[in-house]
Amino acid sequence: MSGFQVMLNETQTKELQRYIFELTNEAVQQAIHNAGTDKEFLNQKEMASWVGVSSTTLRSYVNEGMPMIVIGGRNLYSKKEVSKFLLSKQK
Incomplete structure (x- = not known):
């Protein structure tokens, strides 16, 4: 060569x-x-992937108080607010 x-x-x-x-x-x-x-806001599928959990697990986090925005029937999640929520669960 x-x-x-x-x-x-x-x-x-x-x-x-x-x-x-x-x-x-x-x-x-x-x-x-x-x-x-x-992106600052993610849909449910994107947020589940971003957090590294399934959509079902993400919904259970919402039931535990994780913030979610509903606009026109769409669920949106703020990365900043979700991070705060997850860190609040830190032991």
Whole structure:
């Protein structure tokens, strides 16, 4: 397998590093957005996945007092409020 070598001066090296950093940062931000991790409110399925429990277990947490928002028949959960609730159960 033959290869080749590219010689860059210091300025070119820094520009290439900056360009790679920007591309990587954009890709990470897009992945975060696509994964929905930038959302403040999640539906039941998303929240169950975020907490790492089943939807049934999540409903039992609601019965124990975990905050839930109902709008137009949809259940939404605030990550911040759910985190507070879970931490309040910490022993």
